[in-house]
Amino acid sequence: MKKISLLVLFLSLLGCKQEHTTQNKILEDVTFLADDKLEGRQTGTEGEKAAAAYLVQRFQELDLEPKGTDGYIQMFNFKPKTNPHEDVKFTEVSSDSTIVGRNVLGFIDNKSDQTVVIGAHYDHLGYGGEGSLFRGDEKAIHNGADDNASGVALMLNLASKLRATNVNNNYLFIAFSGEEMGLLGSNYFVKNATIDVAKMNYMINMDMVGKMNADSTLAVYGVGTSPRFKQALTANNQFFKLVENESGIGPSDHTSFYLGDVPVLHFFTGQHEDYHKPGDDASKLNYEGMNMISDYIFDIITDLDSNGKLSFRKTKNESEETPRFKVGLGVVPDYLFDGKGMRIDGVSDDKPAQKAGLQKGDVVVKLGDSTVVDMMSYMRALSVFEKGNKSKVLVLRDGKEVIFDISF
Numbered sequence: 001m002k003k004i005s006l007l008v009l010f011l012s013l014l015g016c017k018q019e020h021t022t023q024n025k026i027l028e029d030v031t032f033l034a035d036d037k038l039e040g041r042q043t044g045t046e047g048e049k050a051a052a053a054y055l056v057q058r059f060q061e062l063d064l065e066p067k068g069t070d071g072y073i074q075m076f077n078f079k080p081k082t083n084p085h086e087d088v089k090f091t092e093v094s095s096d097s098t099i100v101g102r103n104v105l106g107f108i109d110n111k112s113d114q115t116v117v118i119g120a121h122y123d124h125l126g127y128g129g130e131g132s133l134f135r136g137d138e139k140a141i142h143n144g145a146d147d148n149a150s151g152v153a154l155m156l157n158l159a160s161k162l163r164a165t166n167v168n169n170n171y172l173f174i175a176f177s178g179e180e181m182g183l184l185g186s187n188y189f190v191k192n193a194t195i196d197v198a199k200m201n202y203m204i205n206m207d208m209v210g211k212m213n214a215d216s217t218l219a220v221y222g223v224g225t226s227p228r229f230k231q232a233l234t235a236n237n238q239f240f241k242l243v244e245n246e247s248g249i250g251p252s253d254h255t256s257f258y259l260g261d262v263p264v265l266h267f268f269t270g271q272h273e274d275y276h277k278p279g280d281d282a283s284k285l286n287y288e289g290m291n292m293i294s295d296y297i298f299d300i301i302t303d304l305d306s307n308g309k310l311s312f313r314k315t316k317n318e319s320e321e322t323p324r325f326k327v328g329l330g331v332v333p334d335y336l337f338d339g340k341g342m343r344i345d346g347v348s349d350d351k352p353a354q355k356a357g358l359q360k361g362d363v364v365v366k367l368g369d370s371t372v373v374d375m376m377s378y379m380r381a382l383s384v385f386e387k388g389n390k391s392k393v394l395v396l397r398d399g400k401e402v403i404f405d406i407s408f
Helices: 002-020 026-033 046-061 145-162 184-191 229-235 254-258 287-304 352-356 375-382
Strands: 073-079 089-091 099-108 115-121 170-176 200-206 217-221 241-245 264-268 331-333 342-347 363-367 390-397 400-407
Touching: 026 046, 026 145, 026 287, 046 099, 046 145, 046 170, 073 184, 099 145, 099 184, 115 145, 115 184, 145 170, 145 200, 145 287, 170 184, 184 254, 200 254, 200 287, 229 241, 229 287, 254 264, 264 287, 342 352, 352 400, 363 375
Parallel strands: 115 170, 115 200, 200 264, 217 241
Antiparallel strands: 073 089, 073 099, 099 170, 217 264, 331 342, 342 363, 363 390, 390 400
């Protein structure tokens, strides 16, 4: 009996060791995807093709099953917009006037009736163009390390962890293309899914998760899309200052799944001064923070594994209430700020804010006649101004009130 017991103990310890022996290639994955050689991974370019080929190789290394329409790849063709107010139109055939995007899909089949989708977009802005906030005279490669090589690296890390655990769900891993052009890859997938959408349990999206700040703030969107999410987020949180948002609608790929009645969670560490600029490089990311986020998401998935299929709940669409603007202040808001006002996380060159003297860290508490208490009130205040208008802005700087004259 003693020998048998020792054998059982040895096997159990061996099993535990194998369970925790996962491939942590977060740094390696980000470094490859954000290299100048990929020229910013713009959808339809050779850089995007090279990134897709790398992701196929990584999925093969992780022993994921192909789940695209051509092996691991799901291609989609579309005509670029000529009118910014029109929707992109997908086409069945490729031509000189179309762009070809590539989603990359890998699958863990645990023979379950339900599937958890884990996704991140891998495309970026190439040399800039529309969407870039860079104001230099010459074109420059936008490597998109945080946006969104970081999310893809965490997706691959989770695939490594989930290969032999949490077997009550299947897992579909998707690297989307076309996100920067309007969530095209995720939109196309949901409408042309390679698994039954009705059997999707929930979707986890990671977009810009590489810049966790000193107080470990982590934004999570879609918390209200299933009644089970809030408890799972709270119960498994040991390190993060969570900023939760109920809505399933937002500027990333989780929105496509929410609109398909799938519960969603979207993880985000906030915007920064390198957002959509050439300076978004691999050397600037917080890899310790990324590992913490990956572990947190894995713990949430583990917690939800035995809960069966989660119920879906519609949430308030905050985007329908967002005012339209005729002018901009020229700042990057700190979306993770949970105090009163709108804290500035970055100031664009040669824009109204910079010309007036506003700085990173200033908290806007009044714009014109309107009091600013949060992002929505800031946007409402900004929406009343037109080009040529002049006004005053009241900010808190180092705890003191300072008034600036602003010209739009």
